[in-house]
Amino acid sequence: MIRPRYALQLARTKLRSKRGVLAASIIVSSILFAALIAAVIVFTGVQKSAVRFVEAANNDQYLVSVTPNIPHSVTGFYGEGDFNLSLETVRSIRAFEKQYYEAERAKYAAAKVEYDKTTEIKALKPSSFADPKLPEEQRVMIEWTSPVIDALLEQKYDDYAKTAINKTEDILKIGVKYNAKNYYAQRYSQLPGIPTLRLIIDGKENFADEYKNEPMISTADKNTLHNGAYGFVDNTLLERHLLKTDSAGLKGIPVVPSAQEVAKLFGKQLGIPEEPEQETDKLAWLKSVQEKAKGATYQACYRNSAEVSMLEKIQFDYVEMKANEGVAGYQKPALLYKTPETGCGDITIASDTRTAAEKNAVTKSENDQKKLGTYVEPKHQVLTFEIVGLVYSQPLTFETTNANEYIKGLLSSNGYMSSTNTTASIPTQMYETLPDSLKFDSLVDTKPGRFISRSKDDFEQRIVAFATIDDARRFVNEVGCRSSSGDCKELFYTDTYGSNYLLLDEIGKTFVKVMTVALPILLGFAFVIIWFTISRIMAENRRETAVYRAMGAKRGDILAIYGMYTLLLAFRIAVVSLILGVTAAFVINMVYAPGISATAASMFGIINNAPNFSMFDLSSPLLLAIIGSIFVVSILASIQPLIRNVLRHPVQDMRSE
Amino acid sequence: MNNQGGNTAQQVEDFLSLFENDADAAIAAIKEQAYQNLEPNGSIDSAEFRAELTAPVLRGDAPIISVQSVTKTYKMGKQHVQAINDVSLDIYPGEIVAIVGPSGSGKSTLLQILGCLDTPSKGKVVVDGNDITRLGDGKLSQLRRSTIGFIFQSFYLQPFLRLGDNVAVPAMFTSKKRSTINNETTELLDKVGLLDRRNHYPKELSGGQIQRAAIARALINQPKIILADEPTGNLDSKNSEAIIDLFKTIRNQLGTTIIVVTHNIEVASMADRVIRLKDGVVV
DSSP states (O other), X not given: OOOHHHHHHHHHHXXXXXXXXXXXXXXXXXXXXXXXXXXXXXXXXXXXXXXXXXXXXXXXXXXXXXXXXXXXXXXXXXXXXXTOOOHHHHHHHHHHHHHHHHHHHHHHHHTTOOOOGGGOOOSEEEXXXXXXXXXXXXXXXXXTTOHXXXXXXXXXXXXXXXXXXXXXXXXXXXXXXXXXXXXXXXXXXXXOOTTTEEEEETTEEXXXXXXOOXXXXXXXXXXXXXXXXXXXXXXXXXXXXXXXXXXXXXXXXXXXXXXXXXXXXXXXXXXXXXXXXXXXXXXXXXXXXXXXXXXXXXXXXXXXXXXXXXXXHHHHHHXXXXXXXXXXXXXXXXXXXEOOSSTTOOOEEEEEOOOHHHHHHHHHHHHHHHHHTOOOOOOEEEEEEXXXXXBOOOOOOSSOOSHHHHXXXXXXXXXXXXXXXXXXXXXXXXXXXXXXXXXXXTTOXXXXXXXXXXXXXXXXXXXXXXXXXXXXXXXXXXXXXXXXXXXXXXXXXXXXXSSOHHHHHHHHHHHHHHHHHHHHHHHHHHHHHHHHXXXXXXXXXXXXXXXXXXXXXXXXXXXXXXXXXXXXXXXXHHHHHHHHHHHHHHHHHHHHHHHHHHHHHHHHTOOSSOOOOXXXXXXXXXXXXXXXXXHHHHHHHHHHHHHHHHHSOHHHHXXXX | OOSTTSOHHHHHHHHHHHTTTOHHHHHHHHHHHHHHHSOSOSSOOHHHHHHHOOTTSOXXXXXXXXXXXXXXXXXXXXXXXXXXEEEXXXXXXXXXXXXXXXXXXXXXXXXXXXXXXXXXXXEEXXXXXXXXXXXXXXXXXXXXXXXXXXXXXXXXXXXXXXXXHHHHXXXXXXXXXXXXXHHHHHHHHHHTTOGGGTTOOGGGSOHHHHHHHHHHHHHTTOOSEEEEESTTTTSOHHHHHHHHHHXXXXXXXXXXXXXXXXXXXXXXXXXXXXXXXXXXXXO
């Protein structure tokens, strides 16, 4: 049997012949494999970088937001709609309404206040959309402004709460089964938004914004402070965004708004430049916002419902007088208030031409309210907030038009980040250390919306922390449905919180699945190319093979020579593939990584000491598998031509001599 | 047999002088008369022939190659073509034998059978005591490797191997040590006058040098038999002459049996014996 070194020596001579065919074959095969190699290197880099960010962002925890799913039948009239009520529902509402107003009348009687039936707002009103075939009794719709409906839903909620098994306390019990490590609270604050709470900018409240409650969704990142929307978030969850963690010396209610809104509202005052367009410049910008906004304070004016009503009256009267300017016989309102001229100043009377009877009627009404316990004294107070941290607001893009937006969407944190898009966060533990004088707890006299009130009680949202992604995935999948799902029958809504770690993990798994499909296909192409090359080389060397056979080479010797040739070919393809693939990945990393690093750092809010986002990682075992498969495919592709070649009778190829 | 034991070169020189050294005229005359003047009867009585062998020829009783009633039939499409028909002959150790005949006469087929590359359809061939019709592919390879050296008209040196490595190729299929192969290669290149070209590639050599290298390659495993198929077919007369001289030297020094298929009259005339084939039979 020929020795390997001689087989190698003779095989190498084949590489020097038909160089054109050989080079084309090597290049085409190598490009196929290089594409795979580059994809694996880049993807591994992206995945590992994303994981580094996820771990850094979540303090090595995998967080799941859990919100009890209170059925729509409790929170409304789900399944029936406002004007498609069943006869049974209509009758039950009417019965409840009767009881409600009977109770109201009794309350008035007890307080010795005259009951005015005309002030009642019926729970149901005639519906022009109802099916005319229905009995008249049923052709009605819900009157949502009626206090009866509020009371009815309140009662439905109370009834549900008595037997519910998806309360906050249940989250903790279920979490234990999934190895939950920690639980964090996140809830809306009791602070009512604009117009009850209005920013004081340059010493003034902007009353022109009275009804400009800016949209929360499309430009949410800029309007949480303006809208007076605040939520409590556990300090731990905000940790990476906090610029100060020491509660001592707080000058006001600690708040973590978005850098964008701070720049918009206080940019001039704090000397913050506009946000740059380039991703790579954003980190520097964020750092500068951090430096300038840290410890900055701003004020907002809290005005209770009575004062808000007075302000609404000013607005209403102003509009009416403007509309009737010059109209003969128009009489302006008898009582006119004056807009406060200083931030959170008193609302004063501009003119009062009311008759004594009118004034008496007002006084009587106030006295009645006092007797009933519903009177609210006009009240306002300045609230001071201190910026103790910043988040970078997530862009809320629903369509991705380019790779960068896709990556942003992929990397964007969710959960608290989406809530911070609609509320500015108040670190709970920091707030609790404030002196009462700085807190707003005693101020709030308005009853928050019913849903907020409920979530505050038994059905508060919790953030559950897991040590492993697998525990988190099981919990998310088994305990609840996604908040994006349309019709959730589960007891809870469960969503990843803080980052899209499950999505990233899924993408990683999907990539492996895609590779398991793509690899055989590409290997198939490579097989054909290598088979063609080896077949051609062998066919063109038949005479030489016959000469070797004449010299005494056995079939095994010929197999060894061409087997060695196959390995040399595979080696060259592997080397060229690696060079091309690694180079391509390196270039991709060089071009895109800086931008994505900046994007990821801002998306995850890790502005200082952000992990490096690399798109270049050679640690995937898939790389070895690809290189190995080049050799395997080459050997497999050579079998048929090799066998055909050695089985040829040398005389066949000598005869033409 | 008009030249047995004689000095062929001298005879050719004398012959050319008759034509005032006009080689073309001499060749034309040779072509006219050549085969009539050569051994008229291809079927030679071995005993008589052996008695006439010159000194270097080993006068053993047993032929090194014995061909007994060999027929070789090829299937070409639906037709069966008889390449050689009922050929019998013995070749003795140390003999130089020329196989001549027109194209298609079966020369190459006979050479391939003698070289153990092919087996007869009928009959028996014994090479160095081995009945090749009873040997499998492996044994036949071994027999070729140890007993036979091939020389081809087109030389078939590997263009991307240096001369030294080219000569060593047949030895690569043996279990010889590398140092042994190197020594033998050096010795053979020296013998054929190409030692200084050891590291040259074939493309850097002349046709004559290449064929000498091919002869050295055929000798690397010290074969008892050399089979040469038109060894001077691609050479000019000067180089052909040198090759003929080399064959004689090999036979005289090593006692190697040399069987040459040729159209070249000079090559044929230096042979101890000429076997003439026509339509697959010895005539």
